[in-house]
Amino acid sequence: MKKDGSRELTREAALRMDLDDPLAAFRDGFAPMRDGALYMDGNSLGRQPEATAARVAEVLAKWRDEMIIAWREWIGVPRRIGDAIAEGIVDARPGEIVVGDSTSVNLYKAAAAAVTAQPGRHVLLTSDDNFPTDLYMLQSLAAQHSLQLKVLPADPVEGLDVDVLRGALDGDVALLALSHVAYRSGALLDMTVITRMAHDCGALVLWDVSHSAGSVRVPLESSGADLAVGCTYKYLNGGPGSPSFVYVRTAQQQRLRQPLWGWFGHREQFAMGNAYEPAEGIDSFLVGIPSILSTVGIEPGVRGVAEAGIDRLQGKGQQLTDLIIALADEWLAPHGFTVASPRIAKHRGSHVTLKHPRAKEFVRALIKEGVTPDFRPPDMIRIGPAPIYTRFVDVWDAMRCLRDLTATIR
Template sequence: MNTATSPPITREAALQMDREDPLAAFRDRFAPLKEGALYMDGNSLGRQPNETGPIVSQALAAWRDEMIIAWREWIRVPRRIGDAIAQSIVEARPGEVIVGDSTSVNLYKAAAAAVGAQPGRRTLLTSDDNFPTDMYTLQSLAAQHALYLKVLPTDPVNGLDLQVLRAALDSDVALLALSHVAYRSGALLDMTAVTQMAHDCGALMLWDVSHSAGSVRVPLESSGADMAVGCTYKYLNGGPGAPSFVYVRASEQQRLRQPLWGWFGHREQFAMSDTFEPAEGIDSFLVGIPAILSTIAIEPGVRCTADAGIDRLQAKGQQLTELIITLADEWLAPCGFSVASPRDAARRGSHITLKHPRAKEFVRALIAQDVTPDFRPPDMIRLGPAPLYTRFVDVWDAMQQLRSLASKIS
């Protein structure tokens, strides 16, 4: 799409892309935006599916009418939604994914379980483009257990160089913990290649798939990944603060014991035993009572994503982000903007980052005009056109708004 000889992309061309879009009908499964609003932040918080209100209302009615008896159904919700995520979102098997707690808490549980299963190994390995909460969690774990946290440098656009990673992996590494898609640049790592490199030196592999689940293929099963965590409020549209999920490969569940022992992770939770005995399988990664209302709210977005299909979503995400790059080169580069995401569609997730010294000012001005991107310091504008509900003409219009502002502000 983006070549020196290509004609300018017109608004009519964007509308034609929408007419040909096989996912166009999915937009109608989400609550409409107010007239004229453009939402380019689906990589931070997804929009509300139409089914969410009714399904949460049903849970409220069950609470009102059945009260504690409703737990007969509610108790199965974390596993039921976990299985749905496993089968349609992240390429895993039933019984390998469960929903509950925040991404930060699940990351801690998974990382601590890995450390406990690797006695004698003293190094945790990550990269400097990992999400801040991942870094804090690993710093905490290293401090608690007198471990060494090694942080690898990355290219700010293209992410982690696999040769740099290979050189850092040795027999002292207990855990390699990385983000599948970099939260700033959108750089996408090769999950299979990286996991194999970790396993070759005897390390366990933990992926944060928060910026990839629901937008690109997440091949946990075929890559051999040991563990993963992911949030549900971005591309899975579960709502603000929706509980996250944790994946543990079935063959590793017996030896990977998470450190937060709570009664919902007990083998017989209602026996009220004074001694903890972990539940079999993925249920051992639960801790306390699940947040039922917010967990149930995840289900419509997961179902919608499954119906659309990850391969189709990834293909459309690549087209949407390619359109942003093309328009940025044509319209915004002369105004001092640069593309800070990989240009190779196979190497990026579903968001694009633009850099400009006055990025924060541009984001504020866009929001004032009902165009919603987000800002990442010091100078980055992230545009996340979620493929489930974003039209190509939405991208064209949002970029046109930014172009208009650039002519005034730059």
């Protein structure tokens, strides 16, 4: 801090913040970056924990040595990792989360379970800053069940306004499905307030927590949320294509029946009966055989994030993104960049979006320089510093690289 209370934006100040960072040691738990490369895309695909290769190798060895006998151990993996996510990552109880399938498929299962439990209600409600696959899944559900899908306009920077939502909630809404942190702007919605508003109208609520699990507190239990889905390959560092998780509140598990009746969701799958009977509890949200190699790959990432602690990660994420915004204001605004993420730290997740008409060229050039953010059409650069492994000086260096590129890309 400078004497006038404003932030000191020097590289030395960033290095000092790293020295004071209680999470600094967690960075060593990740495979090192090559040649000083800077990774700013933790919100798309997290980095590789050092322990992942050994964990996957252990399972490969078991497969080689024990073959099908090893299934005795593997069969419990989706539940065990689900419980670890419930305990250490999002506020949920054991037996409320299971891992398997993609986020798209879990979203479909969860949304379909919700609308089937709400006969006589005809509206699915969402917002236009929900992730495209979520919108597509809701479109397909609406078409199949003759429901109306209402897509509310969200503010492109601040996210969905509660007054806009209030105006759309009525006794015909079966399900409200929203992203907790918006994938473009990073706007973080108030899960507690919104869930309560929807429940007051008798609607069920389904949250996509893909961009919040591992970066901010996700109050599933205390908010009263009915259902949630989330990716494990972003801030949980589970690896490319690692399976997603689905949450169903205990109080809703008896009532909510997902539509894909596979043998892994059967009460007694190895009895091989011809008639489907759903398993008790969260197991009924399983469908087919879990992909064990990529499912065990989630364990080290989840363990690391749980050890670091969500509150500390959220606090550091706010500081990292504050630094991005301060540097963007100071260095990039004069070159036509605007900040398209909430400026109040507690209203955003752990990424910041910058807009520029030539965003695509900037991202290409950054990648050539060894800095990896991502591009979202038509004009957005998303910078996602994962608080578990990103240093303040990494953010400073990445932003300086972007500033230097303004000399050539105008």
